Amino acid sequence: MSIVAVTCDKCMHRIKASPFAHSREVVCPRCKASVYVPAAVASPKAAAPPSPPLRPSRRPVRVVLVDVDMPFESMVGFILKWALAAIPAAIILAVVFAAVSAAVAATIAAVISSVSPPA
Numbered sequence: 001m002s003i004v005a006v007t008c009d010k011c012m013h014r015i016k017a018s019p020f021a022h023s024r025e026v027v028c029p030r031c032k033a034s035v036y037v038p039a040a041v042a043s044p045k046a047a048a049p050p051s052p053p054l055r056p057s058r059r060p061v062r063v064v065l066v067d068v069d070m071p072f073e074s075m076v077g078f079i080l081k082w083a084l085a086a087i088p089a090a091i092i093l094a095v096v097f098a099a100v101s102a103a104v105a106a107t108i109a110a111v112i113s114s115v116s117p118p119a
Contacts, residue, residue, distance in 0.1 A: 002019065003016050003017065003018060003019065004016075004017045004021075004022065004037055004038065005017075006026075006035055006036075006037050006038070007035075008028040008030065008031060008033055008035050009033070009035070010028065010031050010033040011028060011030050011031040011033070013028055013029070013030040013031070015028060015029070015035060017037040021037045022037055022038070022039045023037065023038070023039045024036075024037055025037070
C-alpha cells in the first residue's frame with residue numbers, strides 16, 4: 001500500500017493519507033470535515049468508464065390515462081378491494097380522532113374546574 005492523496009469535498013484541500021488510513025475516514029486539517037480514504041486508487045489508464053446514473057433526471061414523468069378497457073366484473077372486484085383496503089385507514093383515523101377529542105375534553109374540564117369557585 002502507498003500514500004494516497006484525497007481531496008476534501010468541503011474545502012477542496014488535498015490531504016495525503018498514510019497506508020493505515022486506507023478504507024477509513026480522516027479529518028481534514030483545514031475545515032475539520034470527515035473525508036473517506038479509498039483502499040486503492042486505480043491508475044487513470046485502467047479506470048473504468050463511469051456508469052450511467054440510475055435516475056438520469058429528477059424531472060417528474062407525466063402519465064396520461066386516456067381510456068381504461070376493463071371488464072365490468074374486474075372493475076367491481078377492483079373497487080371492492082380498494083374499499084376493503086380503506087377500512088384499516090378509517091379505523092386508525094377514528095382512534096386518533098377519539099384520542100385527540102378526549103385530550104381536548106380533559107383539558108377543557110381541567111380549566112373549567114380550576115376557574116369555577118368551590119361550591
